[in-house]
Amino acid sequence: MNELPVMANILIDCDPGHDDAMAILLAESLSNLVSITTVAGNSSLANTTRNALSVTELIGRDIPVHAGASQALNGEARDARHVHGAGGFGGVSLAEPGRAVASEDAVTHILAQARAVEALWLVAIGPLTNIALAVRKEPDLASHVAGLAIMGGSTGSGNATATAEFNIWADPQAAKEVFAAGFDPIVCGLNLTQQFLSDDDLISELRAAQRTIPTFVADLYTYMHARMEDLIGVRQAALHDPCAVLAVTHPDLFEFVSMHVDVETEGDLTRGMTVFDQRRTRRGKATPNCKVATHIDQGAARELLLKTL
Numbered sequence: 001m002n003e004l005p006v007m008a009n010i011l012i013d014c015d016p017g018h019d020d021a022m023a024i025l026l027a028e029s030l031s032n033l034v035s036i037t038t039v040a041g042n043s044s045l046a047n048t049t050r051n052a053l054s055v056t057e058l059i060g061r062d063i064p065v066h067a068g069a070s071q072a073l074n075g076e077a078r079d080a081r082h083v084h085g086a087g088g089f090g091g092v093s094l095a096e097p098g099r100a101v102a103s104e105d106a107v108t109h110i111l112a113q114a115r116a117v118e119a120l121w122l123v124a125i126g127p128l129t130n131i132a133l134a135v136r137k138e139p140d141l142a143s144h145v146a147g148l149a150i151m152g153g154s155t156g157s158g159n160a161t162a163t164a165e166f167n168i169w170a171d172p173q174a175a176k177e178v179f180a181a182g183f184d185p186i187v188c189g190l191n192l193t194q195q196f197l198s199d200d201d202l203i204s205e206l207r208a209a210q211r212t213i214p215t216f217v218a219d220l221y222t223y224m225h226a227r228m229e230d231l232i233g234v235r236q237a238a239l240h241d242p243c244a245v246l247a248v249t250h251p252d253l254f255e256f257v258s259m260h261v262d263v264e265t266e267g268d269l270t271r272g273m274t275v276f277d278q279r280r281t282r283r284g285k286a287t288p289n290c291k292v293a294t295h296i297d298q299g300a301a302r303e304l305l306l307k308t309l
């Protein structure tokens with residue numbers, strides 16, 4: 001008899017956010033999603049936490065949600081309301097969730113789960129503040145988890161600024177500390193996520209299902225396509241955060257290259273830039289500290305996404 005494939009155990013650290021919501025929905029179906037921690041990013045911590053709770057209610061399972069950092073390590077709070085709307089879920093109006101958070105101490109929860117759950121994957125799809133705080137408390141966290149997958153950074157241009165991707169730009173110091181913490185993380189940056197796009201055809205296919213969850217995602221992305229049309233002139237949006245989940249659950253869809261990365265925390269023009277040493281990688285002289293996802297089979301990924309949602 002064929003054995004069923006073992007699903008990865010995943011803890012998602014997120015700032016929902018449209019693509020965070022999609023990532024949670026995919027992780028719920030494609031992995032054993034053990035818990036969710038929230039961080040300020042796309043919107044305030046209160047909003048990202050409420051949105052995470054609402055998604056778990058839509059799913060209909062009591063996935064524990066633990067609230068985390070409300071500001072970056074340096075005390076700043078930045079958001080992406082011009083993309084995701086003031087509440088983080090522009091385009092949908094969900095009722096206030098009936099569920100409450102399991103705790104307001106995401107960092108302690110991450111550290112406890114790393115020890116309690118066998119082969120736990122951390123999937124970080126917001127600013128890296130919670131993960132950095134966890135590493136500050138327990139510098140050997142990397143040795144207690146199966147791995148870390150990050151949506152963040154870029155080997156090319158940024159989206160928050162010319163050089164910086166939003167999640168890293170929102171807390172560059174946290175990102176710097178996490179990349180130096182020995183996780184050898186999978187990094188899904190803009191160079192990868194901009195290969196995996198939603199468009200109006202995808203929305204039509206989701207609506208055709210006439211079910212609650214695909215309709216919710218279709219509403220989110222109808223809004224997002226309108227925002228993208230305003231901002232960059234195309235009715236398409238990169239499915240950033242789902243890439244980090246799929247890189248764990250379906251690594252065969254991806255190509256990876258080991259590289260060394262560090263983060264610029266200061267520069268007027270480059271604050272939040274991920275500096276990947278592609279030069280030394282090409283010469284075979286890099287001392288890699290991460291696995292950069294460089295290619296996704298977007299046809300297969302889209303099919304999987306539609307089937308799953």
Ligand code: BDR
Pocket residue numbers: 017018019020042080083125126151159165166167240241
């Ligand atoms: C990342 O920034 C956020 O706006 C998205 O949720 C994603 O995690 C893309 O740069």
Ligand code: CA
Pocket residue numbers: 014015016017019020041042125126241
């Ligand atoms: Ca996010």
